[in-house]
Amino acid sequence: QVQLQESGPGLVKPSQTLSLTCTVSGDSIKSGGHYWSWIRQPAGKGLEWIGRIHSSGSINYNPSLKSRVTMSVDTSKSQFSLKVTSVTAADTAVYYCARENRDSDYAFDCWGQGNLVTVSS
C-alpha cells in the first residue's frame, strides 16, 4: 500500500524559507510512472496546486508561486522536497504531498495526511 508522509517545521518566521519533505513508501519514485506534487490549503479555503516533479527531473510550478518555489527529488531516499522562500502569513496552510498516478490519468490518487505550516514571528 502506497503511503506518503510530509515532514517539516510547523512554524516558520516571515521572510524565511519554508522547507518540507515527503517520504514515499510502498512505491518507487524511480519507477518513472508518476509525478509527485505539492498542494496546499489555507484554513477554511480551497486547494491550491504548488508544483510537481518527475523522477526524470521534469518540474512544473504554479505560475503564481514560481518565483519563490523550488522542488527536488532524492530517489535514493524515496523523498521529494519543497522550498518556499520569503514566506508571509499568506503562506500559512496545510501542505499536502500527493502522487499523480499515470494509471489513473495522472489524478492525485494518494495523499499525505498534511502538514500544517504557520508563518508567524
Place this chain on the structure above:
Amino acid sequence: QSVLTHPPSASGTPGQKVTVSCSGSRSNIGSGSVRWYQQLPGTAPRLLIYNNDQRPSGVPDRFSGSKSGTSASLAISGLQSDDEADYYCAVWDNSLNGWVFGGGIRLTVL
C-alpha cells in the same frame, strides 16, 4: 479567484440525487479530462473520479462524473449523511501549464 467556477454549496436529503457542476474554459476542461475529489472534514482529499467519468476501485457507483464542452458534473445518488463533505473539481490547464482546482463545493445532507 479560481479558474474553475461552480456554486459554493449544494444540499440534499438522504436518498436523493444531487448534481454539482464545474465550469471552465477551452484551455482546461475544454481540452482535458476532469478529476473530482472529496474532502471530509479534517482529512486529506480523496480521489472520486478521474478521466471525466472513471471511478477508482473502492469508490461506490453512487458517484458518477460527466463532461460536456467546458463544463463537468459530479452526481451523487442515494445521498448518505457521510457524503457531507467538500468536493473539488480539478483539471490540467494548458495556458497555465499546471493543475487548477475549483474553489470547492460544500455539500450538506439535510
